[in-house]
Amino acid sequence: MINKPQVVIGTAGHIDHGKTSIVKLLTGTNTDTLKEEKSRGMTIDIGFAYLNNEITIIDVPGHERFIRNMVAGISTINIALIIVSADDGLMPQTHEHIEILHLLNIKHAIVVITKADKVENNIIDLVENEIKGRIQNTNFYNAKILRTSAKNNVGIDLLKKEIINLSENVEKIVDRGFFYMPIDRVFSKTGFGTIATGTVLSGKLKSNSEIIILPEQNNATVRSFQTHGETTETIKAGDRAAINFSSVEQTKLKRGSVLAIKNQIAPTSKIIVNIKMIENNNWMIKDKQLVHIHIGTSQVIAKVITFGIKILPGQSANVLLDLNNDISPLCDQRFIVRSISPMETIAGGKVLDNNPKFSKKDLKKNIQKIETDNSKRFLQSINRFWKKPLSIEGWSKFFNVSKNQILKWVNRNKVLVIDSIIYSSESLNKSKKEIIKKVEEFHKNNKYKKSISKEELLISLEFDKKWLEFVTNEMKNEIVIYESGYGLKNNKIDLSEVDLLIANEIESSLIDSGFDLLSSLRVYDKNQKKALNILYLLKDSEKVVQIDSDLWMHMNNYNILKYLLGRYFTKHTKLSVPEFKKMISVTRKNAIPILEFCDKIKFTTRVDNYRVKGEKLNAELSSS
The missing domain is CATH 1.10.10.10 (Winged helix-like DNA-binding domain superfamily/Winged helix DNA-binding domain)
Structure with a gap:
């Protein structure tokens, strides 16, 4: 049974630069498993191999036509293995893959120069300098560059050692407190039935557990798991896993589906996101433009609602994505934006709100004010929902993070907690002013009544009942709390x-x-x-x-x-x-x-x- 956190490595690079050969030399596994792949001599779909009990390597296609498969493969990786052929240098798909890795916020990489036996060292020096220049403005600017030759088996042991060393220090997946796994492959096996594979992005799951398949919302029971070829009773965040289901038809699962615990995340066709355009291209995004969105292992078409602004190369903006199909993304999940035609990577993005509750008018007015930093966005949201504050558990579900993470944000933002309800000084003061205003209006229009009923005030303010009780208890110098309602302390009823x-x-x-x-x-x-x-x-x-x-x-x-x-x-x-x-x-x-x-x-x-x-x-x- 695997106990240590697993590390997932994904290949990237141009077609025929030797990604699959390198993986085979490292692991002994040929990841070209489809007949079509073997006949063409190129990877079309995602392939998987194991370096050891803790490290999985995902081999992704390098051909431009299969970029969606590539994005599905690397969306859940810890380390990128960027493959560059010594005799070709950086090619179009290499540039695009590097850009995609950066946009997906992949922070660790190793650059592998292959086919070193085919050219002189001075040529390899030029390729290496070219690579350094290309990655200098990425998250993995300090990636080690290693020279290899599959033909002569040169540099493979050193590469393997570097992968293991980097894996020991890589940032592990932050557990969000509930089970969540995007599916990247589905197949059927005689005697077992339907099997789905993917990388667990959050939480734990035990065999025989009940889960939900999203966005389709089909219920399923897990029969058994395998990870690294071994049967296990539990899978956890970071694991590469194969899940065997009880009585689930293969047609009910597909790449892009998500496995999750019930009542934690919902399907959606609209998400608020921040988009960052690539600098070195001629693409821009206009209001209501159609684009391809690659998020997790799913691909959908989206209409980009910019509310009239244009997003030019190098610029970023918050936008609403109106999707042609439901998806079930996580808050702060990264994604890739590609043009409809011709198919090119034009931007990356991050989900800011996966279940928007804004009116169209409010969204147009406030969308650019939404913070991209999740801790600051948490404080923003507290002040936005000041009439009906959420509990620790409520905010945990809202942001798809653990309760511990919410408490860290509480401390960072110096907000307050009462009976697990989270509120800020700003929301408390705003609520007090609104209560005074409503009770004053009531006394003005009802001079013979000493109090407004609790029900009438609750409806008028649109407050949460528990929140109204808490705030009014904090206002005993200004408000009199009667059995049936509230009145101002300084209110006097004088009869003629x-x-x-x-x-x-x-x-x-x-x-x-x-x-x-x-x-x-x-x-x-x-x-x-x-x-x-x-x-x-x-x-x-x-x-x-x-x-x-x-x-x-x-x-x-x-x-x-x-x-x-x-x-x-x-x-x-x-x-x-x-x-x-x-x-x-x-x-x-x-x-x-x-x-x-x-x-x-x-x-x-x-x-x-x-x-x-x-x-x-x-x-x-x-x-x-």
């Missing part, structure tokens, strides 16, 4: 002499009405709006009770109702509607809303067509 007279008249009417429920119009028919406002004021003063939307009872009668119910249930276990009507001397018109109110406040509980004693009745009676 006329209003006081109306309030007294309303109270008298409700006392006299007993259990005959009155509406605002019936208690004061001269001005229904004023009557309703004063009723709410009396409710806040606990002088009246609101039975239904506009049906009212005086507190004195409410206390009598409570007493009558308590007395009834000392002798009986259930109460019917006719018995209730008789008890409080009302018609069904009043009995039903009063009973429903009693159910609501848990004085009673409805069971079929009867009421039984509710859990709150005893507590209310004992506190009276």
Whole structure:
């Protein structure tokens, strides 16, 4: 079983420069496995070989026609093996492959000059200088350059030693906290069924696990694994793996599909990305231009939405990609952009948002402000979602990273965490101001009410409920928190002499009405709006009770109702509607809303067509 982290090496270079021969000398494996490849003497599809138990070599095609296979192969590598023939030097596909490696942010490389036996040393010196000049502005500018000859078996041992040494120091894949593996090959084997291969980019997976195939969203069960030709119970980030499935048809899998744990990542047809154009070409990208996107092991056509700007050679910009097919990319995943016709590599990019939630108007206004650095983008996103902050787990899924990575960003950006909810000082202050503004507006328009209901404020602000509760608890010097709502601490309700007279008249009417429920119009028919406002004021003063939307009872009668119910249930276990009507001397018109109110406040509980004693009745009676 393989325990050490594995390293994946990918070849790159022009056709016929000896990539496959070098791999065979290093590993003993001929990676040209297809009949068509052997007959043509060139690699068409991706081939695989093992240098040792920890190192896999991926051999990719050098022919321009098969560049998509090449990108699929090197999208998951740790080290590039750039092959340059001594007798040809740098050729068109060599230049393009080097550019692709740089755009995919491959940081480690070894340059192998092949066929050294065919030319004089002074010619090789020129080729080596040419190579140094070509890679000086890449991520792998300090790559070692080695001279080899497959014919004379020269330099192969030194190359093998250098590969092993570099593999010991290479940056390993950062685990995102969940299993994710792009598929680069699918085949069927007699006695086993469907098998898919790829490099595990994140997480771990055990045999017999349930996974999902994306973007198709087909469920699958893993039967067994192999890595480096050995059966294993677990595969992990960095491993080259072959996965055998239980009862999954080969047609349900393809290169470009992704294997992942459920509920971690979703298919999408739109992604926000940052694109960086290659400097030394004549290509530019215009609004709504069609391009090929090579991301992971998948290839799709995308319409580039630039919102009117042109991206010229050497320039970078944030854009929206509208894809012709769903994909399931990771945030901050690198990709390659190629033109539709003629097919040329014109740019590289990075995914900034793999599930955009912007409106078109907001996206046009803000797309260029989106940070490319993920830590800064994290802080941006916290302030963007200030009304509904996410938890540590929520942000982990949003950015497709581990919870530990989120906590590192929390510390780096000096943001705050409460009950696992992440927020910034900016989002807290903004929320406080918005609450004050809404409550002030409410008091201005409802001068007789002491508080806005929690539900109304929540809907008005469009806040997350938990966030509203937290913020208002932080505002006790400015906000009064009532049982049913919120009011400003400095808000005063001053009734005029006329209003006081109306309030007294309303109270008298409700006392006299007993259990005959009155509406605002019936208690004061001269001005229904004023009557309703004063009723709410009396409710806040606990002088009246609101039975239904506009049906009212005086507190004195409410206390009598409570007493009558308590007395009834000392002798009986259930109460019917006719018995209730008789008890409080009302018609069904009043009995039903009063009973429903009693159910609501848990004085009673409805069971079929009867009421039984509710859990709150005893507590209310004992506190009276």
